[in-house]
Amino acid sequence: MLSFLFRRTALAVLVAVTVLTFAFVLTRLAGDLAIVIAGPEARAEDVEAIRRAYGLDRPVVIQFFDWAWRAATGDFGESFFFRERVSTLIWQRLPVTLTLGVVGIGIALVVAIPLGIIAALRENTWIDRAVGLVAMVGQALPSFWLALLLMLFFGLQLGWLPISGTGSWEHYVMPGIVLSFSAIPALMRLTRAGMIDAMSSDYIRTARAKGLSRSSIVLKHALRNAAMPVVSISAVQLGFMLGGSIVIETVFALHGIGFLAWESISKNDFPTVQAVVLLFAVIYIVLTLIADVANAVLDPRLRAS
Amino acid sequence: MSAARGTALLEVRNLRISFGSLAAVRGADLTIYRGETHCVVGESGCGKSVTALAVMGLLARNGVREADRLAFDGQDLLRLSESQLSRLRGDRMAMIFQEPMTSLNPAYTVGSQMAEVYRRHRGGTRAEALDRAEDLLGKCRVTSPRMRLGQYPHQLSGGLRQRVMIAMALMCDPELLVADEPTTALDVTVQAQILRLLMDLQRDLGLALMLITHDLGVVARMAHRVSVMYAGEVVESAPAEQLFGDPTHPYTRGLLACVPVPGKVRRDQPLGAIPGVVPRIGHRFEGCAFRDRCGQARPDCARTVAWQANGEHGYRCVLPPDWTGPASLAA
Numbered sequence: 001m002l003s004f005l006f007r008r009t010a011l012a013v014l015v016a017v018t019v020l021t022f023a024f025v026l027t028r029l030a031g032d033l034a035i036v037i038a039g040p041e042a043r044a045e046d047v048e049a050i051r052r053a054y055g056l057d058r059p060v061v062i063q064f065f066d067w068a069w070r071a072a073t074g075d076f077g078e079s080f081f082f083r084e085r086v087s088t089l090i091w092q093r094l095p096v097t098l099t100l101g102v103v104g105i106g107i108a109l110v111v112a113i114p115l116g117i118i119a120a121l122r123e124n125t126w127i128d129r130a131v132g133l134v135a136m137v138g139q140a141l142p143s144f145w146l147a148l149l150l151m152l153f154f155g156l157q158l159g160w161l162p163i164s165g166t167g168s169w170e171h172y173v174m175p176g177i178v179l180s181f182s183a184i185p186a187l188m189r190l191t192r193a194g195m196i197d198a199m200s201s202d203y204i205r206t207a208r209a210k211g212l213s214r215s216s217i218v219l220k221h222a223l224r225n226a227a228m229p230v231v232s233i234s235a236v237q238l239g240f241m242l243g244g245s246i247v248i249e250t251v252f253a254l255h256g257i258g259f260l261a262w263e264s265i266s267k268n269d270f271p272t273v274q275a276v277v278l279l280f281a282v283i284y285i286v287l288t289l290i291a292d293v294a295n296a297v298l299d300p301r302l303r304a305s
Numbered sequence: 306m307s308a309a310r311g312t313a314l315l316e317v318r319n320l321r322i323s324f325g326s327l328a329a330v331r332g333a334d335l336t337i338y339r340g341e342t343h344c345v346v347g348e349s350g351c352g353k354s355v356t357a358l359a360v361m362g363l364l365a366r367n368g369v370r371e372a373d374r375l376a377f378d379g380q381d382l383l384r385l386s387e388s389q390l391s392r393l394r395g396d397r398m399a400m401i402f403q404e405p406m407t408s409l410n411p412a413y414t415v416g417s418q419m420a421e422v423y424r425r426h427r428g429g430t431r432a433e434a435l436d437r438a439e440d441l442l443g444k445c446r447v448t449s450p451r452m453r454l455g456q457y458p459h460q461l462s463g464g465l466r467q468r469v470m471i472a473m474a475l476m477c478d479p480e481l482l483v484a485d486e487p488t489t490a491l492d493v494t495v496q497a498q499i500l501r502l503l504m505d506l507q508r509d510l511g512l513a514l515m516l517i518t519h520d521l522g523v524v525a526r527m528a529h530r531v532s533v534m535y536a537g538e539v540v541e542s543a544p545a546e547q548l549f550g551d552p553t554h555p556y557t558r559g560l561l562a563c564v565p566v567p568g569k570v571r572r573d574q575p576l577g578a579i580p581g582v583v584p585r586i587g588h589r590f591e592g593c594a595f596r597d598r599c600g601q602a603r604p605d606c607a608r609t610v611a612w613q614a615n616g617e618h619g620y621r622c623v624l625p626p627d628w629t630g631p632a633s634l635a636a
Contacts, residue, residue, distance in 0.1 A: 200365075202407040208363055209402075210422040210473070211395030214388075224412045300457040301411060 001296065001303050008292050012285045019281035020071065024064050026277075027270045036268050037080055067274075076275035081267040086275045089260060094279075096166050097256035100249070101241040103172045104179030105234060112184045113230070116191025117218065120226075123196055131188070139185040147178045147251045164253035175252045179245060183237040190233055194226030201225075228295050235291035243280040314339045314481055314513045315360065315398075318374035322355050322537075324367055328586050329355050331537040334612075337530075339480065342507055342514040344524040344545075346560070347534035350583050353517045354403075356534070357485045360515070361400050362390045378480070396426035399474035400483040404490055405467035409458040415442075415469050416454030423476045434476075441472040445502060464495035471502065475510070482507075485517045500527065521564045525549060530617075533557050536583050536594035543618035554620045555599045558632035579633045593622065600631035 027033075034051040035042075042050075051057045055066065070077065076086035119131040154174060155163035162171050198204060199222050207221045246258040257276060264272035296302045315337040322330040330352040337343045345353045359370045362382065375382045377398060382390065394400075402408045410418060419441075420434035427434075435454055442450035445468040458466055467487060474482055484503060488496035504527055507514045518524060524531055528545040533556065541554040552558045562577030581598040593599070596606040605623055612621050620626075 202402065202404050203410040205363060206402065206408045206470070207410070208391075209361060209394055209400040210425070211391040211393065212421065212425055213391065216421075216425075221410050221412075225410070299412060300414075301459045 004296055004303055005293065008289055012289045015285050016282060019285075020068055020278060021064075023274050023277040023281070024067060027274055028060065033270055036270075071275070071278060077271040079264070079269055079272045081264065081269040081272070086271050089272065090257065090275060090279060093255055093257050093260050096254050097242055097245065097249070097258060099172055100175055100179060100245055100254060100256060101238055103176030104241045104245075105183060105238045107176050107180035108183035108187055108237065109234060111180065112187035113191050113223075115184075116188045116230075117195055117223065119188070119192045120195030120199060121218065128192075131192075135185040135188050138181050141181060143178050143182060144247050144251055146181060147174070147248060150174045150177065151251075166254055171252075171254070175245075175248050175254060178248055178251075179241050183234075183241070186233060186237065187230060190230050191226060194229055195222055198222035198226045224298060228298055231294045231298065232291045235287040239280075239284045239287050242283050311341075312339050313337070314378055315515070316374055316376045317356075317360065318372060320356065320359060320370070320372040320375065322352070322359050322364065322371075323369050323588065324365075326587055328588050328590065329368075329537055330359070331586065331590070333534070333537070333539045334542075335532055335539065337481065337513050337515050339513050340511045341529040342504075342516060342527050343530045343532065344516045344518055344528035345532050345534060346518055346521060346524055348519060348583055351534040352537040353519075353534050354485050357400070357483050357515060357517050361394060361398065361483060362387070363400070392426070395422045395474075395479075396477045397479055398481040398483065399477070399479040400485065401467070401470045401474050401487050403486040405463050405470055405487075406490065408470055409466055411458055413457075414454065415456055415458070415461070419454070419469070419473045419476055422473060426477045437476060438472065441475050442469070444475075444506070445469075445472040446498075447472070463491050464499065467491060467495075467499055468502070471499075471506070475506070478510070479512070481513045481515065483515045483517075486519070487516075488523075489519075503527070521560060533560065536586050538594065538621060540595070540622070541620040543620075547618045551618070551626075553618070553624070553626050553628075554595075554622050555601050555624070555632040556595050557620075559598075562632060577633075581634075598633055600633050601628065 034047050034054065034056050037054070038047045038050050055063060058066075067077075074087055076090075078084065079086050079089060082089060115131050115135070119128045122128050151163045151174065154161045161173050162168070163174070165171055195218075199218075201222075203225075204217060204222055207217045212221070243258065243261075245254075245256065246262045248254070249256045249259040250262070257279065260272065261276045261280075263269070264276060313336050315335070317333060317335040320330055320333040320335070321328070333352070333356055335343075335345070335356070345356065347353050355364065355368065358364050359368070360375070360382075362370075362385075364370055372383060377393065380393075382393075385393070409415070416435050416438055419438035420431055423429065423434040423437055424431065438454060439450045442453055447453055447465060447468050453461070453465075453469070458469075461469065471487075487503065488499050491499060500523060503514065503516070506512060507527075514527075516523070516527060524545065530543070531545050531548045532539045532542040533548070533554065534540065535556045541548065541552070541557045543551075548557065549561070552561055556579070559577065559579040563579065565576055579598055584594055584597065586594060591609060592607040593602075593610045596602040599606070601624055603623060610621050610623055612619055613626070615626060
């Protein structure tokens, strides 16, 4: 188990370094930063002054190592647009996005896993088909439209939930529901397929021959084996939710990282863009690592190989 | 053991099993006595495995089971609900399977899977259950049993996994052990060890052992009583020495002719073979299913054939017990 952890962590660090390099190179490819910062009406000597001020006159390799070193210590420089430390911007917004993502994946799992189990146990009955239909409709709904529907109904009609802002936990309920809809169909189908597979396996026949209770057969013996792909995809989905919640953050006026990413890209705010890209990459890497470790805990065969 | 050897433990009367249009078992009768090894033999697809599964109530969901009587120790299994039946399974009746490689759950340790069945039926602490598991693994000749309890199935060989399955089946001291071709998937040397183990356990624990096999050598070594199945029917049933000494049904005689007997069969003498294959039987089939492959077939074989019994030896054929002639058609 220890050597497994070590190998996976080393791999994760390697991936992080690669992404760091790409994040840097891609922003340099977009054009001369000094010109962009100085703006369209700047004179040549202004651009030159900015180039020196931001250290852009140094060789690219030096710039990269300088930036990488600072990034590694958590210093991403100052935002061109917000006139604030990038790290401050991120620390302000990260909790919003993390809360939203965790609420979203939480709701998705709580809905998708039981539905997937029920559909698998009632395979090819009307219940199975009904669950499949609901999942398909859920997948087909555009999230902004669903968000507006929920706001109209629960926010305005019934007045149960606030429709924008981040003041309390209630602010995260509707965005979380909308976000979860993107993950529910995939998670449900995976759970269903995994459970159908597991329930027809020889070890489930053994569990039945042992006279175990229905709940022990389904939840202890089958679900444990069906859970692995679900864990992996949950991690990917959570990554999507953390990085791709721009629409939902905008509709519900949640100022999270997704919103920040959109703003900084549209304003050519390179230090912020670089930091956000790196942050998303690190989030993905950490989530994948967590999923790998969780799978190794679930399946003893993975620990050995 | 509450009752002496020789009283009926499992009674099966007119068992019928079908999967859609396929009639897998068509009226099988079987009586298994306490403390005896009862072998059920036949070719692949003759219905012996589904009979075992049906007895345990473990048929796949598309399998339909009907019977005039299916009783375990006088208790009607047909009337039990799934949850009542699950109280018997693993406790008083246990089963081991043909596929030791996949029959254990890969996610749990040997100890946890063994302890679970004991605690389900007998209660007690995990420590008590693990002590019993260790004891039984030792009885099943597993080396360093304490260490095995902490291992996962993928760390064990096929033979060891089957020993674990056997030990697990014995956790609650069952009266009936159903073994469905327990050695088919194993190496020949391991097969012999597992069979020897089953034989010893059957004798020492006074088990009723229902052993499903296609291997007549195994039957000769282990069986007290034998039922021969063909195409979903029991065609002959007798105490082992009577079946081997005085086989009556043409199919049984044909099967025995396929087995080389050292000293009796010459080296250059061709072994017997039964031409053709087991027919696929639908619901409307009538008469003897073996008649197309039988050297003694007569017109009345196409009508329902009655069971002829002489004491404990019975068979389903129109021929008299002392008929002579070739058992099967020449190939």
